[in-house]
Structures are given as structure tokens and as C-alpha cells.
Amino acid sequence: xxxxENLLGKVRPAFEKGGKLEKLYPMYDALETxxxxxxxxxxxxxxxxxxIDMKRTMFLVIVALIPALLFGIYNTGYQHFLAxxxxxxxxxxxxxxxxxxxxxxxxxxxxxxGVEFIFCIIKGHAINEGFLVSGMLIPLIMPMDVPxxxxxxxxxxxxxxxxxxxxxxxxxxxNVALTARAFLFFAYPTKMxxxxxxxSTEGGTAVDGFTGETLLAQAIENGANFYDTTGAYxxxxxxxxxxxFLGFIPGSxxxxxxxxxxxxxxxxxxxxxASWRIMLSALIGGAVMGLIFNILGPQVxxxxxxxQVPWWHQLVMGGFMFGIVFMATDPVTAAQTFRGKVIYGFSxxxxxxxxxxxxxxxxxxIMLAILFMNVMAPTIDHYxxxxxxxxxxxxxxxx
Amino acid sequence: MVTGELEKVFPFDIYPMQLIKSIMVxxxxxxxxxxxxxxxxxxxxxxxxxxxxxxxxxxxVENGLADMRKEFES
Numbered sequence: 001x002x003x004x005e006n007l008l009g010k011v012r013p014a015f016e017k018g019g020k021l022e023k024l025y026p027m028y029d030a031l032e033t034x035x036x037x038x039x040x041x042x043x044x045x046x047x048x049x050x051x052i053d054m055k056r057t058m059f060l061v062i063v064a065l066i067p068a069l070l071f072g073i074y075n076t077g078y079q080h081f082l083a084x085x086x087x088x089x090x091x092x093x094x095x096x097x098x099x100x101x102x103x104x105x106x107x108x109x110x111x112x113x114g115v116e117f118i119f120c121i122i123k124g125h126a127i128n129e130g131f132l133v134s135g136m137l138i139p140l141i142m143p144m145d146v147p148x149x150x151x152x153x154x155x156x157x158x159x160x161x162x163x164x165x166x167x168x169x170x171x172x173x174x175n176v177a178l179t180a181r182a183f184l185f186f187a188y189p190t191k192m193x194x195x196x197x198x199x200s201t202e203g204g205t206a207v208d209g210f211t212g213e214t215l216l217a218q219a220i221e222n223g224a225n226f227y228d229t230t231g232a233y234x235x236x237x238x239x240x241x242x243x244x245f246l247g248f249i250p251g252s253x254x255x256x257x258x259x260x261x262x263x264x265x266x267x268x269x270x271x272x273x274a275s276w277r278i279m280l281s282a283l284i285g286g287a288v289m290g291l292i293f294n295i296l297g298p299q300v301x302x303x304x305x306x307x308q309v310p311w312w313h314q315l316v317m318g319g320f321m322f323g324i325v326f327m328a329t330d331p332v333t334a335a336q337t338f339r340g341k342v343i344y345g346f347s348x349x350x351x352x353x354x355x356x357x358x359x360x361x362x363x364x365x366i367m368l369a370i371l372f373m374n375v376m377a378p379t380i381d382h383y384x385x386x387x388x389x390x391x392x393x394x395x396x397x398x399x
Numbered sequence: 400m401v402t403g404e405l406e407k408v409f410p411f412d413i414y415p416m417q418l419i420k421s422i423m424v425x426x427x428x429x430x431x432x433x434x435x436x437x438x439x440x441x442x443x444x445x446x447x448x449x450x451x452x453x454x455x456x457x458x459x460v461e462n463g464l465a466d467m468r469k470e471f472e473s
Contacts, residue, residue: 045457046447057401057451275403336402337414385417389432392412 001035008032026120030127058132060273064264065136065326071260072253073097076144076200079250082229083212084204097144100200101253104139107148111155112138119164130169130176130332131159137177137326140254141319141367142184143197150188154180174374175333178367185367193363198250199229207231214250215240216318216356216363223305224313237310244316255322258315265325274329277338278345282324283315285349290314293357306357314353323366324348333374337384344380348373401451408445411437415446419456422463427470435463 008031014021015028032038034055042049077093077100088096112131120127138155158180163172185192199212206212209231218226226240227233229250234240243249247257255261268274290311297307315321328334328348335344348369355365362368405415413434421429440457447456 040453042455045455046444048448049453050449050451052451053453054401054451272404273401331402334402336416338403338406341403385414385433388412388414392434393432 004035008035023121026125026127027117030117030120030129034129055129055132057273058129060271061133061268061326062136064267064273065133065140065254067260067263068140068254068257068322068326069101069136071247071257072140072255073101075247075256076100076253078248079199079229080201083199083201083206083210085207085230086204096200100144101139103148104142104144104146104151104253105136107151108138108155109135111152112159115156115159115164119168125168128169130163130172134158134176134180137254138180141177141181141252141322143192144253145197145200145202146184146191150184150191151180154184154187157183170332172332173378174371175327175330178327178371178374181367182371198252212250214318214363215244219306219309219317220360220363221305224309225305237313241313241316244313249317252319252322255319258321261321261325268325268329274325275331275334275341277341278329278334278348279324281342281345282328282349282352285346286315286320286324286353287311287349289350289353289357293353304357309357314356318356318364318366320352320356320364320366323352323370327366327370328373333377335377335380335384337381340377340380340384343384344373344377347376404449404451405446408449409443411442413437415443415456418463419443419454419459422459422466425466427466430463430467435460435467440464 008028012028012032013019015025016022021028037051037053037056074090074094074097077088077096080096081088081093109131112135116127116131135155138151138158142151158176162174162176162179163169166172181192191197195211195213195217197212198214199206199210201210201212207230210229211218211227211231212229215226224237224240225233226237228243228248234243244256245258247260249256265274265279269276269279290309293307293309294311297304301307309317324345328345335341348366351369351372352366355362355368357365359365402416405419409415411434418430418433418435418438421433422435438460440460443456443460447454450456
């Protein structure tokens with residue numbers, strides 16, 4: 001750390017007022033405050049401040065994403081060699097996963113930070129750290145075979161349209177990473193959904209029976225009678241539950257392993273970065289909706305086997321867990337009051353499962369559910385705050 | 400930007416973040432409704448400690464109270 005500090009100190013004069021690179025000061029400032037806690041001092045008010053700040057908060061979220069990322073890298077390779085029925089060692093799987101995943105991460109960060117740096121230099125304000133997390137989330141919610149130029153376009157679109165036009169970090173209405181995914185989902189559906197994109201079969205031919213479908217797509221036809229990438233059926237529902245809980249199923253890079261996501265959730269909750277109210281109420285919402293389908297399904301529409309997938313299995317399939325842990329809890333786009341958070345999370349759970357099951361055009365509904373509730377969150381907050389105002393007005397009248 | 404941390408350390412039945420935001424945009428009506436009459440700058444000392452965005456909250460509340468006084472004088 002000492003080396004970095006000395007280096008930053010040495011180049012500092014060039015970026016300060018009157019220096020050669022004065023225009024690039026926001027960039028220098030961003031690097032310095034990322035590496036070290038800024039040396040600002042208080043002038044008045046409370047002279048002791050909590051050491052946590054925006055960059056440290058963002059960094060904790062990235063740490064929480066690491067388990068999901070690591071498992072995603074491994075699973076990308078695992079699914080690939082499983083589909084080709086080739087023997088492969090653990091290292092080969094990881095290397096294959098890295099080969100697929102690292103370019104996505106580089107493109108996402110490169111484009112996103114590039115757009116943000118340009119904006120900050122034009123507008124002359126400090127670079128805000130908002131993209132640090134989004135840049136990691138974007139590759140994790142993509143299929144591993146999505147072309148890099150699409151990721152670049154989607155990232156640029158999301159940063160510009162979802163964030164910068166609203167005034168930058170902290171002002172956006174929609175979750176930036178989900179906007180990037182929604183953009184690709186509607187603009188290039190063939191690369192973002194269907195059966196061809198979840199498992200990479202390049203460099204070989206897939207085995208007979210290979211389908212590459214996610215469990216979500218299978219559930220439409222088969223209900224809870226799931227099969228794996230090679231087409232072999234799971235012995236029982238608890239087997240397929242275990243496979244999807246641990247994450248050995250096809251899907252977007254980071255979303256498959258519920259276990260890895262729960263480790264991330266534990267980090268977020270332990271450090272107090274994310275709201276347990278949103279996570280818990282979204283989980284309950286999803287479970288309730290699944291339960292309603294389980295009870296009503298056989299009576300209302302016996303042909304729709306998706307309704308009969310057990311509610312506890314619904315929760316570990318697809319991106320539900322990833323969505324409620326990492327996307328729904330984004331404090332900027334979520335509801336901001338305690339009571340609002342509960343309503344917001346519960347609605348996400350309900351809507352996520354509802355869209356997934358009832359609308360076959362969208363095998364996974366959590367993305368749209370979260371984006372929809374992002375839009376609704378200010379309204380929820382408005383009524384919660386209004387309730388508080390009315391309560392205090394009433395007290396005023398009786399006094 | 401991170402939410403919920405002010406409410407955690409704020410004892411009154413008031414939404415501190417919403418109140419502070421209304422002061423920042425100088426919305427007198429909203430300030431009244433959200434309970435500016437019931438607070439002093441010092442009430443926000445813990446909020447100021449906890450604030451992730453490092454906003455000088457006590458200063459903001461002081462400005463808000465000054466605005467209210469000005470409003471009554473005119």
C-alpha cells in the first residue's frame with residue numbers, strides 16, 4: 001500500500017489546478033479515493049464519522065458477489081464438458097469458465113467506466129463509484145455465450161439512459177444492471193433466451209439427448225419432472241432441488257448456485273449493506289405465490305404443469321435468488337422507508353413467480369418484477385411517509 | 400444513497416432522510432409536515448456519524464430551522 005500511496009502522491013501535482021493534466025483530475029480523484037479513505041476533515045458538527053463510505057460500501061457488495069462469480073466460472077466449464085461428455089479435470093473446467101467469463105467482465109467494466117469517466121470529465125464533477133457494482137453484476141446475469149459487442153452496447157445504453165440522464169449515481173430510477181439485461185432481452189432475444197445460449201458447446205458436438213434448456217423452460221412442458229444438461233432425468237424432485245440449490249444447472253453465469261448467493265447474502269446482511277427486510281419479504285412473497293399455485297393449480301388448470309412445481313423448488317430455480325439478494329436490495333432503486341421495503345420486497349416475490357409461471361413468453365420473471373417495482377418504489381414511499389404525516393397531524397389536533 | 404441507516408439511530412417518529420431532503424430542496428411545506436418543528440440540529444448527531452454519504456446533516460437542519468424563522472418573519 002505504501003508504494004501505491006507514494007506513486008499517487010508523486011503524480012498528484014500534474015492533476016491539480018494549473019497542472020498539465022488538470023482536466024483529468026476527476027480520474028485521479030477516483031483512483032485515490034478508491035485506494036485510500038479520503039483525507040477530508042470535518043469543519044463542524046460531529047467530529048467523529050463512521051469509517052464506511054460509498055466506495056467501501058460498494059466494495060463490500062463486490063466481495064459478496066465473489067462466491068457467485070467463482071461458482072459461475074466453474075459451472076460454465078462444468079456444463080460445457082458435461083454437454084460434450086468429455087472427461088475434464090477441475091482445472092480445465094475453471095480455465096474454460098475463465099475464458100468465457102473474463103472477457104465479459106472486462107468489456108462490462110471497460111465500457112461502463114469509460115462512459116462514466118467521459119461524463120465526469122465533461123461535467124467536471126467527481127467520478128461517482130456507482131458503476132463498480134453494476135459492472136460486476138452485468139456479466140453475472142448474462143448467458144456465457146452472449147457476444148461481447150452486445151454487452152458493450154447494453155452497458156453503454158444502461159449507463160447513459162438508466163443512470164446519467166437522471167443525474168448520475170444515486171439518482172437512477174431503474175437498476176442499471178437489470179436495464180442492461182432488459183435491453184438485450186428485448187433487442188436480441190435469440191441471444192438472451194431459448195435453449196441454445198445457456199450451455200457452451202463450441203469445439204465439439206453435444207451428446208444425444210442434449211437440450212441445454214434451463215429448468216424454467218423445462219417446467220413449462222414437464223412440471224417438476226426435470227432433467228439435466230445431458231437429457232438424463234433426475235431421480236426425484238429433491239435431487240433436482242439439490243442440483244439447483246448447489247448450482248449444477250444451466251443458466252446465466254452468476255445465478256445458478258443458490259448456495260453461493262446465500263453466502264453473498266450473509267456477507268451483505270452481516271455488514272449491514274443490504275436490507276434484510278427486502279430479502280426476507282421477497283423470499284416470503286415468492287414462497288406464498290408458489291404455494292398459491294401449488295394449491296390452486298391442480299383445480300384451476302391441471303394442464304399447466306408449471307403450477308405444480310413445488311414452491312420450495314421455485315425459489316432455487318432461475319434468477320430468483322440472485323435477483324432478490326443483489327438486485328432488489330439496490331438501495332437507490334428500492335423503497336427507502338422500512339415499511340415501504342417490506343411492501344416492495346413482498347411485491348417483487350409475488351410478481352417474480354407470477355410472471356414466470358403464468359406468462360410462458362417470459363421464462364424468468366424476476367427481472368421484469370424488479371424493474372416494475374423499481375418504478376413503483378417512490379409511490380410506495382410516498383404513501384408510507386404520508387401515513388406518518390397524517391398520524392402526526394392527528395396527534396397535533398388532539399393535543 | 401444507502402437507506403435505512405439514519406432511521407436506525409434516530410429516536411423520534413419522524414423520517415429523518417425525507418426531512419433532510421426536503422430541507423435541501425427548501426420545500427417549506429414538506430419541512431413542516433415532516434416535523435421540522437420537533438427537532439434540533441443536535442438530534443441528528445448520530446445520523447451524521449452514521450451517514451454513508453458524509454452529509455453534514457446538523458448543518459442542513461440548522462439551515463432548515465433558519466429558513467423556517469425567515470419564513471415567519473416575512
